[in-house]
Amino acid sequence: GNSVTQMEGPVTLSExxxxxxxxxxxxxxxxxxxxxxxxxGEGLQLLLKATKADDKGSNKGFEATYRKETxxxxxxxxxxxxxxxxxxxxxxxxxxxxxxxxxxxxxxKLSVIP
Amino acid sequence: EAGVVQSPRYKIIEKKQxxxxxxxxxxxxxxxxxxxxNLGQGxxxxxxxxxxxxxxxxxxxxxxxxxxRLKGVDSTLKIQPAELGDSAVYLCASSLPGTPxxxxxxxxxxxxxxx
Numbered sequence: 001g002n003s004v005t006q007m008e009g010p011v012t013l014s015e016x017x018x019x020x021x022x023x024x025x026x027x028x029x030x031x032x033x034x035x036x037x038x039x040x041g042e043g044l045q046l047l048l049k050a051t052k053a054d055d056k057g058s059n060k061g062f063e064a065t066y067r068k069e070t071x072x073x074x075x076x077x078x079x080x081x082x083x084x085x086x087x088x089x090x091x092x093x094x095x096x097x098x099x100x101x102x103x104x105x106x107x108x109k110l111s112v113i114p
Numbered sequence: 115e116a117g118v119v120q121s122p123r124y125k126i127i128e129k130k131q132x133x134x135x136x137x138x139x140x141x142x143x144x145x146x147x148x149x150x151x152n153l154g155q156g157x158x159x160x161x162x163x164x165x166x167x168x169x170x171x172x173x174x175x176x177x178x179x180x181x182x183r184l185k186g187v188d189s190t191l192k193i194q195p196a197e198l199g200d201s202a203v204y205l206c207a208s209s210l211p212g213t214p215x216x217x218x219x220x221x222x223x224x225x226x227x228x229x
Contacts, residue, residue: 102157
């Protein structure tokens with residue numbers, strides 16, 4: 001079956017530090033990959049996505065590259081801000097296997113301190 | 115454009131009581147999903163609708179959970195009777211038809227506490 005594994009948190013960084021949150025996946029078909037963010041007290045918001053190998057998704061200074069050879073989709077940002085404090089979820093949808101269900105990782109909590 | 119709307123935002127009930135959650139998807143989104151998110155975990159799909167048809171309900175605990183999407187727009191998820199283990203956040207999401215990547219847009223969720 002499909003699965004997503006992301007690095008466990010919590011992660012605490014100082015403002016302007018470099019961020020990497022690792023994400024690897026297992027899929028039976030041809031997945032699309034997503035990063036969702038959940039700010040305190042709010043619902044999940046799509047941060048970025050990539051639909052095929054070597055695609056790079058980017059948004060708000062965050063980026064992630066779909067690496068089929070390593071089955072990875074690591075999230076990066078060059079300089080984090082306090083406002084980036086949230087829980088980040090890596091997810092996939094395996095439409096190639098006929099399923100549009102999103103399979104999520106457990107989430108990584110990021111705290112950015114001034 | 116309005117996002118996915120859910121109500122109530124919070125609900126506290128005693129075990130064995132019934133509870134219902136309501137969702138209004140983004141206009142034009144034919145596909146609707148209900149997810150359950152346990153504390154410290156990612157969301158897990160309960161049921162997916164294409165218009166008014168439930169096309170994937172394999173992970174819905176049918177002994178106590180039910181859902182409906184009359185007229186293919188709003189949806190209601192019900193639990194009867196609720197158990198302590200049902201305490202979680204219930205998320206509704208919707209997506210456009212015909213898009214390969216099927217990006218899902220989530221509502222704010224209903225946080226349920228069963229005492």
